[in-house]
Amino acid sequence: MNECTPSTSSESTKSPPESKLLDSSEEELNKKYNESSTFALNDPGHGINAIDITGLSLRGHDEKENSFNRGNLLELLTLRAKDKKETYEGLLKSKLNYTSARTQNEIIGIIKTKIIQDIVEEINTSSSFSLICDETTDIATKEQLSICVRYPFQTNNKDFKIKERFLGFVDVKDTLATTLFSTIKEYLENTGIDLKKMRGQAYDGASNMSGKFNGVSAKFKSIEPRAIYTHCHAHLLDLAIENINISNYVAAIQHKANENVQPYLIMVNGQGRHHIFIQGDEWN
Structure with a gap:
């Protein structure tokens, strides 16, 4: 006959296994x-x-x-x-x-992504948007393309305001119209912007951007015919100011030249004075 040993109270309330203690800690x-x-x-x-x-x-x-x-x-x-x-x-x-510098850059990247997402959401919920682009060479002789958008936004009180937002800089290997168009198009699509809502384009007057047949504006119009090209007014203003500065600079040079030449003109004005001037020049 097998003996059955009754379970003691210590066995019934024994502590949990060591593995569980390690897991909980x-x-x-x-x-x-x-x-x-x-x-x-x-x-x-x-x-x-x-x-x-x-x-x-x-x-x-x-x-x-x-x-x-x-x-x-x-x-x-x-x-x-x-x-x-x-x-x-x-x-x-x-x-x-x-x-650390690496973590700072990562946090900045996260903030940038969140800002871009908010801008894209506003663009896609609005009725339309316009594209503003320009390429420039930085101090390291690296070609960069800036991409901006302009769109109407409805506020909480049902009013509309125009927002103009900078999306980012994009590196480009050259400034050919085909390269710029594919770069801009790829960037907008990757950010999630609906190109069918494009109603305007604003670039400088360079042929690679504004060309009627092969420029960037023409290539975007082939995708969305309602995307009307307008010569960027900021570029027009810059050209006007530049021309004014050049004109003022030339005028200042002319004025200075006249100041230097005027004594000579007074000196040699008239036959007698001119003869004396020539004689003095020969003595020197």
């Missing part, structure tokens, strides 16, 4: 880590956003702890740390503070 550590990471990431994010709005630079020339000026971002976070010393002091000194 790991979950707790992960939770605290995620909370601290989220906090650490949010604060530099808010600082970067605030500094970007003002148009100031983020980084400093020397960001070491003993530096007099560590840059706008680190100086801002240090100032905030004085208000919340127990919260920020350890954060700024730790390795996990999300203030």
Whole structure:
């Protein structure tokens, strides 16, 4: 006859396995880590956003702890740390503070993506939009294409306002009409803008942009015939101002030349004075 040993109370209330204890402690550590990471990431994010709005630079020339000026971002976070010393002091000194140049660029990229998404959403919900583009060579002799849009937007009180927004710079390998057209088209499609809503185009007067048959404007009109081309008024104003400056410069040179020549004209005006002037020149 087999003996059955009754279960004791200690066995019925025995502690959970060691693996479960490790899992629970790991979950707790992960939770605290995620909370601290989220906090650490949010604060530099808010600082970067605030500094970007003002148009100031983020980084400093020397960001070491003993530096007099560590840059706008680190100086801002240090100032905030004085208000919340127990919260920020350890954060700024730790390795996990999300203030590296790489993280700053990633945060800026996230902010940019969010801004572009908001602009695209407004464009696609509006009735139409116009495209404004211009290419330029930067200081590093790199060709860049700026892309802007202009569209009507309905406010909360049912009024309409015109918004003009900069989308970004795009690198181009050359300034041929085919290259510029494909670059602009690809960029707009990748951002999610509906090209069928294009009703206007504004570029400079260069043939590669404004050409009636093979320019960028003609190529976009083949996609959307209602996209009317207009010579950019900002370019027209710039050309007018440039011509005015050139005219003033030429006039100033002429005036200065007249001032230098006038004594000579007075001196040689008349046969007698001219003869004396010639004799004096021969003596010299």
